[in-house]
Amino acid sequence: MLRFGSRRGSARLASLDAALAVGCRVAAMSARFYWCLGLVMLSTLIYAERPFYIKCQDSTECGVGRCCSIAGNRYSVPACGALQEVGGSCRPDGHRTYNMSLTYPDGATVNFTNIYYLFCACAPGLECDIATSSCQEVNELLDDNYLIQ
Incomplete structure (x- = not known):
């Protein structure tokens, strides 16, 4: 049984809070990572450079x-x-x-x-x-x- 006044309960709540905080940071980092990755991929499609050995395309x-x-x-x-x-x-x-x-x-x-x-x-x-x-x-x-x- 979990009591709010007990030490054992406080330790569990603290570890739960820490895990939740880490999870939120990871989720935020993950979302930011995927947003940046998408931006890089989009810019690669838009500004795709031709190989160095191709002197002209038109x-x-x-x-x-x-x-x-x-x-x-x-x-x-x-x-x-x-x-x-x-x-x-x-x-x-x-x-x-x-x-x-x-x-x-x-x-x-x-x-x-x-x-x-x-x-x-x-x-x-x-x-x-x-x-x-x-x-x-x-x-x-x-x-x-x-x-x-």
């Missing part, structure tokens, strides 16, 4: 007169390059951009938008000559078309 990151292009090899890493000038290599459909997600050996998955395959497109005022796969001025291409003359 051609707009490269600036004026440049584009983001990727090679056709497995685990290729895109890089910024200059738009092709007269005589530069090009693809007939080189003006097309691609959107894709790639996964790299370290497990990183990176989303790419508006990137070119193999080569940047020809600079403004130039077109890709299908016969030579090189960038030429538009006037020169029209001169080679015998159907128009």
Whole structure:
């Protein structure tokens, strides 16, 4: 039987109070911990940084007169390059951009938008000559078309 006046009862109440106080502190710490953990996870999702080896994810990151292009090899890493000038290599459909997600050996998955395959497109005022796969001025291409003359 527990009596409030007895020593044994007082000791039990004191230990019960101490346990309750510790439990409340642990619960408060636990709630604070989970709140902080959630905040860290949310900030990681919002501000997820790309891997250090990815130089560009979109051609707009490269600036004026440049584009983001990727090679056709497995685990290729895109890089910024200059738009092709007269005589530069090009693809007939080189003006097309691609959107894709790639996964790299370290497990990183990176989303790419508006990137070119193999080569940047020809600079403004130039077109890709299908016969030579090189960038030429538009006037020169029209001169080679015998159907128009």
